Amino acid sequence: MAKTSAKKLEKPVEELSYEEALTELEGIVGTLEDEQNPLEESMKLFERGQALVARCSVLLEAAQLKVQKLAGESVVAFEEESE
Amino acid sequence: MQPTLFSSNHLTVSQLTFHIRKQLEGDPILQDVWVEGEISNLSRPNSGHIYFTLKDKNASLRCMMWKLDAARLRVNLQDGMAVEAHGKITVYEPQGSYQLAVNIIQPKGEGALYQEFLRLKAMLESEGLFDVERKRPVPELPHKIGIITSQTGAALRDMLNTLRRRLPLVQVILAPSPVQGVDAPPALVNALQSLNKQNPDVILLARGGGSIEDLWAFNDERVVRAVADSKTPIICGVGHETDFTLCDFAADLRAPTPTAAAELATQTTIDDLHDLLSTLYTRLFSSTVNLFAEQKAVLSALIARLRYASPERGIRADAQHLDELSRRALSALTHRIQLNAATVDGISKRLQSLNPEGILSRGYAIITRKEDGAVVSKVSQARGEMKVRVSDGEFEVKK
Incomplete structure (x- = not known):
């Protein structure tokens, strides 16, 4: 478990999608709650967790519906009519 | 045929109209008939009954619909609409007129479409396309x-x-x-x-x-x-x-x-996701606070044991040297442990400085035991007097 989380640490939070960040955060909270980890490892997990919370929060606040449309087999931007 | 000028066998208007009425209203075809035409002269008086004329190129037919039937209408009737109407022919004696008393009316062609709908539905249903197990x-x-x-x-x-x-x-x-x-x-x-x-x-x-x-x-x-x-x-x-x-x-x-x-x-929804994130943040915070509190307690106990243990016991030879060595060892060990404790203290302070007010102001609370200050995140940890910290202060509860 500690090993897998160490592996995940390699990816900067800024590059994570909401789903990825949330999944990792849930894993970290679970680890901190259920497992005996070395202090240092726990501290790292906590800091990573904090960064993930911030990342999720930013993504939720900034979320804007992305609308595209199919043109034949390709996907292109869709301009909505103004109301 | 020449009219008889002075016939003694004449009828009153009422009698004739009644006779016509008997003829029309006694004809089974006229009592259960579908008529197709276009609506005109649509009128909806306050009585709730509906009056209109059905017409085609060459003829027109006065129609009326009783309030009760009108209330069941699924379509919004309009002049010019092509419809199929079902009803029976009745005679209105005061005006000497006949009319179609309509009880069902539907847009033209709908009947045939509906039959096709039912046929196709039955067919696809029998193929299992609509089975619940497929959902x-x-x-x-x-x-x-x-x-x-x-x-x-x-x-x-x-x-x-x-x-x-x-x-x-x-x-x-x-x-x-x-x-x-x-x-x-x-x-x-x-x-x-x-x-x-x-x-x-x-x-x-x-x-x-x-x-x-x-x-x-x-x-x-x-x-x-x-x-x-x-x-x-x-x-x-x-x-x-x-x-x-x-x-x-x-x-x-x-x-x-x-x-x-x-x-x-x-x-x-996004509101659910905000709530989920708050919960995860609270759990992250309290699990880490708990962890460091436990570690700190372990270290404190170790320091106490080292202080009160007697390293001289069991030393027989070279007592002075060993004494010196153990004093140095004790001192070094104590120093290291104190350093460790200081680190943990620092980390704890950092954790505490990550002020959870944001979470508290959303209605969450941090509960700590009064006896040892440990954060209560599980039911099993709740005992004795406890402090409940909310956004603007704290109060005590007792288990």
Whole structure:
């Protein structure tokens, strides 16, 4: 478990999608709650967790519906009519 | 035939009218008849009865509909509308006129369409296309949502607004398609197939309200089969609440309207996600605080034991040297442990400085035991007197 989380640490939070960040955060909270980890490892997990919370929060606040449309087999931007 | 000038066998107007009435109202054909024509002179007085004239190129027929029958009307009658009306011929004696007392009225052609609808429904049902076992669950938190509808209709705008309000995280892929007319069925089938290749989590197949003919593309056998064949779960929202199409039966989920389809596709909303994040943050925080509190207690106990242990016990030879060595060892060890304790202290302070007020102000609380100050995050940890910290202060509880 500690090993897998160490592996995940390699990816900067800024590059994570909401789903990825949330999944990792849930894993970290679970680890901190259920497992005996070395202090240092726990501290790292906590800091990573904090960064993930911030990342999720930013993504939720900034979320804007992305609308595209199919043109034949390709996907292109869709301009909505103004109301 | 010459009229007899002074016949003694004359009838009164009433008698004649009564005779005509008996003739007309006694004719079984005239008492159960469907008539096709165009509505004109439509009038709806306050009585609630409806009066109109049905006409075609060469003739016209006065019609009326009793209030009770009028209340059951499904269509909004208008002058010029071509309809099929069912009723019986009655005679209104005061005016010497006959009329059709209508009890059922429907747009022209609807009867035939409805028969076709029933035939197709029975056929596809017997093939198992509508079986409950075929229905797949729609995802609770979709990432990518496909939409098939007209690019210009209000349905699309309603759905996008609903998605934007409830879950703006999603990516929408629209497969525009005409939703009525002869081009609609093949275009809808094509849209279903193309959109499936984009691997969305769910597809919304939708159209705003309209007459049964307007919605007919969604009863087309090709479209219904394509819906049943879709590898992506489909939510069908066509027309209004009272409209049922065969696509509704073949889809994984039926929504009464396009807006409702968008709501059913977003069972988890952005508000739920905010709540989830707050919960995770609280758990992250309290689990770490607990962990460091435990570690600190362990270290404190070790320091105490080292201080009070007697290292001289058991030393026989070279007592002085060993004494010196053990003093140095004790000192070094104590120093290191104190350093460690200082680190833990620092970390604890940092944790405490990550002020959870933000969370507290949303209604969460931090509960600590009074006896040792430990944070209570599980029921099993709750005992004795405890302090409950909320956003503007704290109060005590007792277990």
